[in-house]
Amino acid sequence: MDYPIKLTIDPTVALEANIQVKEQLKWLIGIGHISPGELLPSTNVLAAQLGLNRNTINWVYHHLQEEGIVSMHKGRGTLVLDNPQTDELRRSRMLMHELLERTIEEVRLKSINAEAFFTASLAYGLMQISEQTTARKLLFVECKEHDHPFYSNEIRRVTGAEVKTIFLEDIESSDTILTDALEFSAMVVTTLNHHDQVKRLLTGKEVKLCVIGAQVETSTFLEIARLVEGSPVTFVCLGKAGGQWMAKRVHEAGLHSIKPYAVGIHDHAQLLACLENSERTYASAAVYSKVRELAPDKVRRFPMLLEKSSETLLIDFSQPTK
Structure with a gap:
């Protein structure tokens, strides 16, 4: 500026x-x-x-x-x-x-x-x-490979609550992170990807758990459907698991004609190779700007939306106890 x-x-x-x-x-x-x-x-x-x-x-x-x-x-x-x-x-x-x-x-x-x-x-x-008799604070548990900023921002937008994010990778490496985080809030939100894992971690603890999910804008599926059969398409997120989630959503939409590849933003060598060899690359919001700098003509944003049912769950879940 x-x-x-x-x-x-x-x-x-x-x-x-x-x-x-x-x-x-x-x-x-x-x-x-x-x-x-x-x-x-x-x-x-x-x-x-x-x-x-x-x-x-x-x-x-x-x-x-x-x-x-x-x-x-x-x-x-x-x-x-x-x-x-x-x-x-x-x-x-x-x-x-x-x-x-x-x-x-x-x-x-x-x-x-x-x-x-x-x-x-x-x-x-x-x-x-x-x-309000109950403070509006929510604890969000997610892994580092999925687009956790999207979810935390959506939770904040829908509930208006203060949101603290902790990662499963950190919980697994420490005996105190989860216990300390539950002092911030005993109301926990996680995603469908990690529901079972988080539920096990919370066994025996007096907490409330809300599970949310995301969907993909239909326009993205229509774009992919127009690609030539057999086209290599790369999906990029914070980690490879996030890219795999993106590719899975496309497969579940009935689009089986592409050759999908998943890669994390920090695997620079593989990312460059995928960008070079792919017909199209879709990047989650968390990494879109960085990926687009590498190949502006090939990269599209992978637009996620919080499911309407998840919005309703979050609103009910975050209401203060009278």
Whole structure:
């Protein structure tokens, strides 16, 4: 980005500086002032502009990356992604923007002090949250090879809860990770892929378990169906198991004419070989930007959707106990 972005840090506001920066960046992306494909300022530049420590901006960028909104590339910068997470941010922030613009106009017409109004609004919101007798916190258990950012973002979107993700690989290597994580929440969400494994891990523990699944947009199946019979097609995810899940969804849709290959993003040599030899490559949202850089003409996003039944389950599951 060649021009400075306009952010404000107010030490009198009851939000830490890192949260102020992160939320303002999400607003700028959400209402289109920063577009997908643009680079955010370097951590040094933004820290100097705002008079903050570089580590504070690093924290902001890492959290935006965890939310799936940006990708960080050492030596190249922080890129705003063009993916479902950014689309959802833009959709939600545009709705908020319209509502806030109307509210601000009403405040002005009624000659209400804007700062006092929004301070009071924050207090009122905190009162509403305090009426819930159960904290909205969910623990998400998944493996590192599937597109876990997709699931965690969907859980957060549907429930509005704070979501903590722990990985099965880490649980298996430590006797305390699961126990410690259950102190965060005794309400656990996992995917169909790992239902039995997680259920065994939770045996004897007083927890609630919700199992969710994802589906694939029909348009992707139609694209694949139009490929020449025998076409080699590669499916890329965070790990090979995730790519295999993607290929399995295609097979279950009745598409048996392609030659599917599955690969994880970190198996660089195999990934390059698959990109070279495949007619088409489909990448999950978590790895799409990186894979597309390698072969922009061949790579398509593999668009996943949370199943409607899973949305309903999550909504019911996360309701506070009265």
